[in-house]
Amino acid sequence: MSSAEDPTTWLRAEHANLAAAHDVASTWGWNDLASSLRTWAFNGDLPSLKRPARVCES
């Protein structure tokens, strides 16, 4: 994927469905992001998403 295409854009748009976003991130092997999304979903909050470095390695 292009590093110019920031996945956090759509993740942020989908923040109401963080649990499902977690599953997407997990399926794609973005494990650090998936872990963070899982925690945010469980705690019911959405900290400002910062672009994870690992995402752009895919």
Place this chain on the structure above:
Amino acid sequence: MMRALALALLAVVATAPAAHAASPVSLTDGFYVDPDSNPAVWVRNNASDGRNAAIKNNISTKPIARWFGNWSGDIKTAVSGYVNKTGTKLPVLVAYNIPGRDACGGHSGGGAGTPEAYRTWISKFAEGIGSRPAVVVIEPDSLADFNCMTDAKIAERTAMIKYATEQFKAKAPNTWAYLDAGNAQWVPANTMATRLNNAGVRNVRGFSLNVSNYHTTAASTTYGNSVNASFSGFTKPYVIDTSRNGNGHNGEWCNPGGRKLGTPARTGGGAEMLLWVKVPGDSDGRCGKAPTVDAGKFDPQLAYDLVFGH
């Protein structure tokens, strides 16, 4: 293109069965908010009270632990009834029925009549949870108030707590149970580590700190890390009761003034979890700002003052 693909996958995954991991956090999607907690019942029944909105917005709609003891009736029925109504949310329960309970404080005395009665009770407690995901705090203060007990009673209590850990390990596989370890300024960390080890902490997830107390999360974390450093060859996760620690400790423990709500329940935050174990607004006993309110009884003024730090 990328966004469309992602959303398409999102839609597929969202309708697929959830993958279950071993931890109760992975099996649920947030902490359970009890609609029948003492603050919630008060809010429901006192709509016209000027304190209603503050207590509702800041306390009764937050996840708070449910305490179980000799007032709970048949314990297996009570516990199973509670965990079975929590849906996809994670309930936090407190087992508070050890014989000789609150030996030093004296405000919450009681508990099961005999060690054998306690063993039956805690076994049924664990059975009541069964395979449901849950968090359990085992017997607040029970390993800290040894100063008011004889050596024989200490040994007896330690054996009971160890039995409790064995019950949760055997009968509640999706429960994270935490042995209570008092608070940051009660028992030296190395002494508490020995007590926890003797009481079977290795059988359960970890230990709990600051239950019903006021020490800051930072002070509790420092203490928890010291306890962990005192174990031999292992460490354990710990949870912290942040229900009333927003302004820290002022040297008093029994309905002191000027205290404030702390961080609501969450995973992480410096410990494995921060929890509201003590119910904000429930009295510590007939003392401090609530000299006529029995321990465990809800007082709206106590709750209201915790919202604003009065």
